[in-house]
Structures are given as structure tokens and as C-alpha cells.
Amino acid sequence: MxxxxxxxxxxxxxxxxxxxxxxxxxxxxxxxxxxxxxxxxxxxxxxxLKKIKLSVTKDGFVHFGDTVMLLNPDNKSSVENNPGECSRLTLAVNLDDISIHSAISLQAPCGVSATKSVEPMARNTFCILSVDGGAVDEPIRFGQNFCLGTTGGFSDQMLYLASDHKSFIRSAKKSYLQQVFLTDKLSYLTCWRATFLDPQLRLEYEGFPVPANSKIIITHCHTNRGLAVPGNFWVRSYFGKEYEVVCHTYLDSHRAEEDKNYWVIVTANPSNENGTMLDRPSPYPGETTKNEFHEET
CATH class of the missing domain: 1.20.5 (Single alpha-helices involved in coiled-coils or other helix-helix interfaces)
Structure with missing residues (x-):
């Protein structure tokens, strides 16, 4: 000195x-x-944090090329374990120290988390991509493979949502379940498919278009496990306290997925330029939509 x-x-x-x-x-x-x-x-x-405009669905279905948010709605376990916490969480890009110090752009592999922000921005919006030659604006169907790419705010870079079997050196940090991450390489690890919510009607709905702004199950093709937010595991990120995202199928006593596996593909509100369908009032207040599965049955 x-x-x-x-x-x-x-x-x-x-x-x-x-x-x-x-x-x-x-x-x-x-x-x-x-x-x-x-x-x-x-x-x-x-x-x-750049504002992103979501795609507007004209026929009520999700299409290839749409820019959407992935919302995990009304997680009961999250509310019970954390009274007063927001139960609606959106899937978002999560940064680590390496990504911040190394370069201006995102570095692969990159983490994902669930944030309480439901405002469309670059870190929590995804573009739906085809893996089997499906044309842009063609509806996605139940059982059909697709990829989820980040918008990220970078014109020359796209990362893809992926997962793989857990091992001793590769698992979620808090729950030790199957890890979900972002990668820059397209492979079978980046393939997902939409599954109808009611297990008793899945065969009947196979091949039907996936409705937007409705509860569905998103399943990883390679491991056949559902995308989920446990709700009781949170991580410290560059953006603050957020929740861990894993690939794990939570089943109740009726062998049906729990609300931890529920997802809504959110699109833009056509009557509000900067709004989403989450802000749009329900046409049937107090009633359950016909495609939602009752756990009480």
C-alpha cells in the first residue's frame, strides 16, 4: 500500500x-x-425493460409468430404460504452476475423466473415459433410442438426456453427439481406442447386450436413434465425477489394437474393499445369458463 x-x-x-x-x-x-x-x-x-406490444388475436386462438406473455394465474399455494402476495406471476428472463459483467447482450445459458409484474416488457414476453414447418399466423394445436423465444429487446439475439432431466450437477437451485433455462441452440430440449386443462377431455381436444387467454397445461416434450411455479421457492435476482420456475407435474388426488401447472397465454387487448386481455372485464363475471377444470369434481 x-x-x-x-x-x-x-x-x-x-x-x-x-x-x-x-x-x-x-x-x-x-x-x-x-x-x-x-x-x-x-x-x-x-x-x-423495454415496453413490448403483444399480438392481438382475431379468432381467439394462439398463432405461430405471436408475441405473448405466459401467466401463471391464481396459485393457491403461493397465497397460502405468502399472505398478501400477488398470486399472478409471469414467466421472465432472470439475470446472473456473469451476464451483467460479461457483455451488453444476454449470455446463454440464462435463467428464468416468475415475476409479479404483468406489464408487457422485453423480459417477460415470448415469441411462439414453429418447429415442424408451421406457417406464421397458423393456429397452434393441442399436442403440436412449438418453441418459445425471447423478445429480449435485442434485434440480433434470441434465446429459447428449454429444460432437461435433472442430475447431480443440473437442477433447480432451491427446489432441486428439473431446471428450466434459456439457451441459444434449437433442439428437442426447446420443444413444448399445449395440453388441454381437463384430463378427461384431452383426447377429444387433441388437434384443436389452442385458445388464447385461457388456462392450459404447457408440457416439455423431451421429459413429459409440466412447466410449473411451485410458489414456495423464491430467488434473489438482479430485479429483486422473484419465484423459481421448474419443470414438474404436480398431481392431486384425482390425478389432475394442480394450479401450479396452470398457464395462460396472454395476448393484447384490441380495445386498448397498451393493455392486455388481463385488463379486459369478463363477459360472465362470477362464472367459470367452460374450459376450466373443477378440482371439486
């Missing part, structure tokens, strides 16, 4: 003065090129 400052002409004062000038030149050079850590964080935050 230096006893005197560089301006005191004692000891290795010349070397200290040159080192200080070199640090200043390096700082100015990085600032001009936007390579300072604070600049990287600001750029990354601006991209991830």
Missing part, C-alpha cells in the same frame, strides 16, 4: 504518476466505447 499520494515526489513517484495516467486513459477509452460496467447495466436494463 502506498504511503504517499502520486503528487508527493518521494519513492516511486514517477511510476505512480504514469500508472494513474494509464488508468485515466483506460477509463476514457472504455467510456467512449460503452464498455464501463455501469453503461453495460444501463443498456441491458433498458433492453429488458
Amino acid at each position: 502506498a504511503t504517499y499520494r502520486p503528487r508527493v515526489l518521494i519513492g516511486n513517484w514517477k511510476e505512480d504518476a504514469c500508472l494513474e495516467e494509464e488508468r485515466l486513459r483506460d477509463f476514457m477509452h472504455k467510456r467512449e466505447r460503452g464498455e464501463l460496467l455501469i453503461q453495460k447495466i444501463d443498456k441491458l436494463q433498458d433492453n429488458l
Whole structure:
């Protein structure tokens, strides 16, 4: 540790003065090129928090090429374990220290989490992509494979939602269940399919178009496990306290999926330019939609 400052002409004062000038030149050079850590964080935050306009569905179904949000609605276990917490959670990109320090863009593999924000932005909106040659604007059907790509706010980069069998070195950090992550490589690990909510009607609805803004089950094709938010495991992220997302099928006593596995593919509200269908009042208040499964049965 230096006893005197560089301006005191004692000891290795010349070397200290040159080192200080070199640090200043390096700082100015990085600032001009936007390579300072604070600049990287600001750029990354601006991209991830950028407002995104969701797609409007004209026929009530989900289509390839649509920009949507994935909402986990009314998780009872989350409300019971955390009174006063918001029960509606959306799937979102989660950053770690490596992604923040390494580059301006996202780094693969990247984590995902469930956030309480239901406002469409780059980090919680996804684009639905075809894996079997389906044309853009063609409806997705129950049992058909598709991919979920990040919008991310980056024009030259897209990451894909993926999962794989858990192992001793690869699992969710808190629940130790099957991990869900984002990768930059398309493979069978990035394939998902929509499953009808009522187990007794799944065979009848196989091949029918997937309705938007309705509860469904999203299943991972490779492991045949459902995308889920346990609700009682939360993680610290760059954006604060958020909930862990896993691939695990939670079954009740009737062998039907629990609300942890429920998902809603949210689209834009056609009557409000900046709104979503979550803000649109129900045409049948107080009634359950016909495609929702009653656990009481």
C-alpha cells in the first residue's frame, strides 16, 4: 500500500504518476466505447425493460409468430404460504452476475423466473415459433410442438426456453427439481406442447386450436413434465425477489394437474393499445369458463 499520494515526489513517484495516467486513459477509452460496467447495466436494463406490444388475436386462438406473455394465474399455494402476495406471476428472463459483467447482450445459458409484474416488457414476453414447418399466423394445436423465444429487446439475439432431466450437477437451485433455462441452440430440449386443462377431455381436444387467454397445461416434450411455479421457492435476482420456475407435474388426488401447472397465454387487448386481455372485464363475471377444470369434481 502506498504511503504517499502520486503528487508527493518521494519513492516511486514517477511510476505512480504514469500508472494513474494509464488508468485515466483506460477509463476514457472504455467510456467512449460503452464498455464501463455501469453503461453495460444501463443498456441491458433498458433492453429488458423495454415496453413490448403483444399480438392481438382475431379468432381467439394462439398463432405461430405471436408475441405473448405466459401467466401463471391464481396459485393457491403461493397465497397460502405468502399472505398478501400477488398470486399472478409471469414467466421472465432472470439475470446472473456473469451476464451483467460479461457483455451488453444476454449470455446463454440464462435463467428464468416468475415475476409479479404483468406489464408487457422485453423480459417477460415470448415469441411462439414453429418447429415442424408451421406457417406464421397458423393456429397452434393441442399436442403440436412449438418453441418459445425471447423478445429480449435485442434485434440480433434470441434465446429459447428449454429444460432437461435433472442430475447431480443440473437442477433447480432451491427446489432441486428439473431446471428450466434459456439457451441459444434449437433442439428437442426447446420443444413444448399445449395440453388441454381437463384430463378427461384431452383426447377429444387433441388437434384443436389452442385458445388464447385461457388456462392450459404447457408440457416439455423431451421429459413429459409440466412447466410449473411451485410458489414456495423464491430467488434473489438482479430485479429483486422473484419465484423459481421448474419443470414438474404436480398431481392431486384425482390425478389432475394442480394450479401450479396452470398457464395462460396472454395476448393484447384490441380495445386498448397498451393493455392486455388481463385488463379486459369478463363477459360472465362470477362464472367459470367452460374450459376450466373443477378440482371439486
